Amino acid sequence: MAMEKVKKNDFIELEFIGKVKNGEVFDTNISEEAKKIGLKIDDKPFILCIGQEMVIKGLDKSLNGKEIGKTSSVDLLPSEAFQERKSSLVRLIPLSVFTQQKILPKQGMTLALDNMLVKIVSVSGGRVLVDFNNPLSGKIVSYEFTIKRKVDDINEKIQAITDYFIRKDVKFDLKDTKILLEIEEAFSPIIAILNNKFKSIINLEFELKK
Incomplete structure (x- = not known):
């Protein structure tokens, strides 16, 4: 029986290992692998929206159409990863x-x-x-990744969006078609700029809670 495949604008939980060409791991969100390279990571699940470049471009493209639960791999040229050195x-x-x-x-x-x-x-x-070049610029990198699950819970989706775009742990309330954020007024211009993107992703508007 075929597993469900994911598509653009689906939210997923992702596990990944990033390596350079010689096999050296440079990034991962898997605890056991992170410990091997002395990398401190957040233990909470990594949730993202496919097609919104919440990971590097080449990896994001590779997620589209993949089966849930199946481990895949992709090799990325610098143009799809960390760019050429300048x-x-x-x-x-x-x-x-x-x-x-x-x-x-x-x-x-x-x-x-x-x-x-x-x-x-x-x-x-x-x-x-x-x-100032990224240490990985100019390098071919590879990713091994597994889509653990498709995320349907609206609260998890909102949390993933605020984690990535606002880079801050934000409390929120969901009211009708609006998400009311408990956040400083200084973030208001950022929310205004990004609101069309938010709406296209989850069909809800973000506002600061009064």
Whole structure:
């Protein structure tokens, strides 16, 4: 008997392992695999909406049409994963930018700068050569993944949307065709911009709770 297949705009629970070409794991949401590489992960189920690029583009495309419960794999070129390396993202930055933040940059060091993960290529005199490219840019990567279940519960869907788009644990109430979010007024412009997307995904509007 054939298993149910999922399609665009279905919500699913996904388990995955991401590897580079030599087999080294760089990302996973499976606890046992995460422990092997010293990766701390959130233990709650990873729920996403297919076709909304809530995972990298190539993996998102691969989910469409897959059977629930079946493990699949896909190899992704840089264009479908973490993009090609760009020389424009390797920049010289004054050493003072780091010292003002009490950071002593050293060659090979990886650190957060301007909310981005960067690598220190070299330090010479008062200048630092910094690589802003994603560490996985230019690499072929592979994913092994399993769609554990299709998610039908509206509360789980709403939670998945707020987790991804708002990046914040948000309390909410469902009233008629509206989702009332208990969140700071500062998020109002973001909600307004994204509301059409939210409506296209779950046919409900998001509002801030008064």
